Amino acid sequence: MTLFDHQPRIDRSRYNRTAPAVTAALHALGKAVDDSGLDRSLTELIELRASQINGCAFCVQYHLNLARQLGGIPAKLDLVAVWRDAGVFSARERAALAWTEALTLMAGNGVSDAVYAELQGQFSESEISFLTAAVGAINVWNRIAGALRFALPTIAEPAVPGASH
Template structure:
């Protein structure tokens, strides 16, 4: 797959703006928790570049290979605690936005596991990853060989 446009070179200020939230999120939410959320969103969206990058990041931040293999089937895996499960369900709901909404039960499950600020930060992390995925996918930025 050939990348369509080198968006980083063509719009460095735009890309810089898009990525400006990342340092805040890395401070606000623990790693590799954040990486696992970003991996799942990238799997749903089919962003090979982002899956590859965030798997590398998660390994670097201490996630086990086994847990990373289970991200795609998190709801059946014993490796994710209740907070991670709520975050993954919420990330899937926000990413898919079925019927233009996040179901109340999914939101309430996340709301019971996170305080208001953390849930807001998690939502920003989910929305940001969806934006990054869409940029990489639309420009055909594939995973490195």
């Protein structure tokens, strides 16, 4: 069986209707991150990377769609899975991606002081707080959409500004 062979357990719109308070809370968190001043292209990169790590096909496609609509650079979108070796990411993007991986994988590895120090060199304390919230939120969405096997969005699915998932 491949990633695309299984049937959705629940459709996204049905989940939104059956758990509206959860959806509203996660949308509010996403809006707070969007309103923080962090660059949306950066947050889409970290949401894409966390979704890749977590194996959430819905979220990978969803965040690729959003990043493309925001004018994301195709080379970065294509290479985010191998960002350390790609040579196309800025120091700020690399710090955010390292932070995303550390938080997403923290159960097995913890979060190193070196990764945090690198992050502090690129982001303010406020930005770190919102970046951390963004990583936390996408990890929640990955578990919801991945476990319930949300049907993949189409490549052309329109994005709603300020609302993740």
